[in-house]
Amino acid sequence: MQPLSRSHRNQFPIPFFGLPIVLLVFLASPTSSCTEQEKSSLIQLLDGLLQDGGLTVSWRSDTDCCSWEGIVCSPDRRVTDVVLASHSLEGPISPFLGNLIGLLRLNLSHNSLSGGLPLELVSSSSIIVLDVSFNRLTGALHELQSSAPDRPLQVLNISSNLLTGPFPSTIWKTIDNLIALNASNNSFTGPIPSDLCNSSPFFAVLDLCFNKFSGSIPPGLGYCSMLRVLRAGYNNLSGTLPDELFNATSLEYLSFPNNDLHGVLDSARMIRLRNLRILDLGWNNFNGSIPDSVGQLKRLEKFQLGHNNLSGELPSTLSNCTNLKTIDLKSNKFSGGLSKVNFSNLRNLKTLDLWSDNFTGTIPESMYSCSNLTALRLSSNNLHGQLSSKISNLKYLSFLSLGKNNFTNITNALQILKSSKNISTLLLGYIFKGEIMPQDDKIDGFENLQVLDTGECKLSGKIPLWISRLTKLEMLVLRGNQLTGPIPGWFKSLSQLFFMDVSSNHLTGEIPLTLMEMPMLKSTDNSSHLGPRVFKLPVYTGPLLQYLVVTSFPVVLNLSNNNFTGVIPPQIGQLKVLVALDFSFNKLSGQIPKSVRNLTNLQILDLSNNNLTGAIPAALNNLHFLAAFNVSDNDLEGPIPSGGQFNTFGTSSFDGNTKLCGSMLIHKCGSAEAPTDTILSTKQTDYKVAFAIAFSAFFGVGVLYDQIVLSRHFG
Template structure:
């Protein structure tokens, strides 16, 4: 949740703070001619590209280069702008562009350019704005003589492959710098200490996502005009220097995941009254949130997540009436939330307090925040029932109350059923030993896509009201005490691709209706995307991936595995373990060509393991232990990677990976050859981590890894 970073209001102005100061220079009116020298320099640039998009159509020898696409000229017949962002350009940047005598703005961002950054561009005597961000440029930056001073005011080299240290003489030559963005590269060394002296007009400094080390230079506090300072995701040490509070123009202060520590000094925070965003998440800060936080009247985003902070939330937090995002997740805060009057925060859209020690009831003042889109209070000690006021949050899309001590699930679902914008509802590990509510009292949840009511444990049957969730994609009812059969209407959930009803007391045969679930059969299931949290820029964009999963393990299912199991051609994980299934392993499983986890262990299956299963080339975890299987274990393919533990408890099996090899008259029961045994559930998690980039499901997977 910390990754939202005020993308709604603040993101668009971060880089443009500097850009806007000089943009007017680049808006000269076009003319009708250009010089031969300029035309030659431009054509040399195109000639050095391996792919030039559609430029070839207009960039012709016999035409006026002022009429070429992406080129702007002044009334003095001088090329002033070369604006070629997002054109699919590939190849090297020709130094010839530095020979354009009147060039003010060069924008080559969002292409696939490679090689180094020509020194002729950085040392140009005319370029004011240079943007080569989001390319594949590499190497070190060149040293420049400190004289004469270069005119560049905006330099954006972010999201490339640059390495090495910042050459100090180069920066001293850029005394006019207003905005510098070198984030998302591989720069090393200590943070430069001379920025404020070299760039007296510096407004924007972005150095995040690099490999800088050392402490934060106290000299940054003398940047009197600095408004944006982003140096997160580096390898820093130490505290925030007291001197930094002297940079009183700061609006955006961001040092997430940087190895910093210490406490937030009350007097220092009080000075930064212009702050709009304070992001110190994923560090080692301790102590309490100072009462002086209330002085930050303009604050819109507060990110202190993943630290070691503690104490009660200060009353003064409610004085920050412009807050849009509060992320205090993964700390040690405690006490009751009603000490903060959330009704003073009408703009609040996201409140994340997961993994703290808050207790008491959820304060009703939260329900007055009518713009709230995301609310995560999971893994705390909240008690009691949800108040009816929760229904006032008409914009609420994401709600996680997982792992608290809430009661009355029927009342909770009645309140939430009419929330038309609710897409994600995680309320498991509450409502201990209650009963699943009956159908006629639950609303329709018309836009719900993710429902998790696990680990309660609640009793009853799988309720019919779930069949009305037309947009549901992920359903988790695991670790409860549900009984009865899987209803035939399950196939009506046409968008569900993740179904976990494991660890219950469900009975009957595995219904053929499961084999008809469209998203388990489809070759192109849609990905699950949390719509609540838009990315700030594609520089930090990441995708969530959930496995296509069917988990019926640890129930009381009987009968045979349906022969048409082979219809589930898109499935990634199939778990029928710890049931009372009989019969043979269906041959049709070999049709599940995307299968990565197959667990049929601890049943009463008989017959042979189908040899065709060795064609499942993505199979990473396989377990048929503790059945009554017989015959040779298939060889080749992924089967050569499975240890003996996958086949334990099947005395009639034989094969090279167990002691009982085929063709021997007698042999002891199959045993594990490897000493590296671990719990099978852990093995599954490891497999999913490798294939999907996620290791834990439920609430942790949803938001604990968003780009920051």
């Protein structure tokens, strides 16, 4: 799935706001008035703005500037605070704000300010808190004269801008009162400053995540005796965690995810960080085992080591971390069972993610004592057995993923899980192999279920009636089973359903007209019908492709690889919200309906390997978002439409239609002779690969055809 937007990815962690300096608030005297010099400096800020957010209403030269919106003054008539956050301001930041000699706090965050950060503000002789985060500032930070007097700046927040270049070392040598620095979500390069702690002995918060910093972690950070928050994830850092770093024993928040760090987690060093509440080293190359000493980190709340090369068994001492709320160890190389950990001690645990490890055995009974669990993912391991009825103790469970294991008895599992009233995402793909799809009408729970995946289970039987009672269902994956019979007419009653994949079954009959009445596929105004959409855990559709919200998935109708007969209903043109439509590998006949031209959001259209006849409607070249198109192996005839997206499709899209002609084929329109085969025959897998490439290129880091429309597994 795609990562979160830049405006939400980075905010100061809670410890930052706990700093005394941030909580300082001064009350202004209502009778004070500012000096003409200060009024002039503020007016120069206003005059330089392209959009002032309505400040001109109160910022009038004939009134006292201490009464202006966003201005706070001290009793001695000096401006102490300029607070203009979220005021829709556009334009540059005036350097004349540096002339406000009594200014203590400047907050211009969450605007659209541009240009550089004026040196006059960073080098101010009075400002202690400077916050220009969430703007559009560009350029590099300026050097300060090394001979300049020490500056009082304590809190600097320049996060979520477009700043570039390295960090000038002279800044940290002259700002020796710095307590907190947030420079996250920019494009800074070069090494992390190594002398922050030497210059600022009270330094407590450093947030550099989502930048382009490179090199190793400077050992000097270990000399920050007051350092509580260290975040530098999503950079290009390499090397190991330096020994000196573990001397920063006040650390509560240590986060270096998504870098290229390696090494082992040394037991003796880890013990030193007894104050840790958050440890996030995910998406690196750490190896070895998790040391037993982790059990001495009694304050630990988040333990995130996913996507590394860790091995061995989980230490039993993990049970001692009774404050844990999140355990994320997914995608490692662990071994052994889970029973060594006494999960019943972890009563605060809310998220347990062990996806794609190598754990064996059964689900330990103690796990069902984690009564506060909201998200549990055990998929892609080697676990076996049946689901215990004790899972019903997890009253708050919302996200459950068990796929790609060796569990048995799907009827028992669903009978148990139906009492879990809060489950909204249930992923059961690749398990219960060869069993019968439960038809029992007593499966009547799941009133809050939004996502159901029982794909690739080889289940036999029919599409069960109890699915019709899942009134909040938004995504249904029944792909890769052995279901028979027609598609039931009650599907149109699933008013929230927008992703339906029943491909690779043995379904028969005609494509029912009731599918053409599905509300979420017809209406372009569905916002009022959408409920809570955020997954408790990212949903994976491939090794690296993850989704954080349900609405990230495209609107899909996939009926491919079945035995459907009859024609494609002309009413298909009503499904105007469709992004992907796949009817391939069936026995459909008749013509391609002209109404398909109404599917203006369509990006994937696969009608290959059917018995379709007639021409390709010329109006399909109006489908301007169409990125992948396949009508191969039918009996189509006439010219291939030209122009629009059709100029981008390769010959494999039309393979096996000997009566088609077009500029991209050997058989040109109007030629006297048509070869018996215009293009070499291609296997089904070749079509899917071609579609995957086309869809991937169109979406960039978005949805992949092979992983979504024909997705093999949701994890």
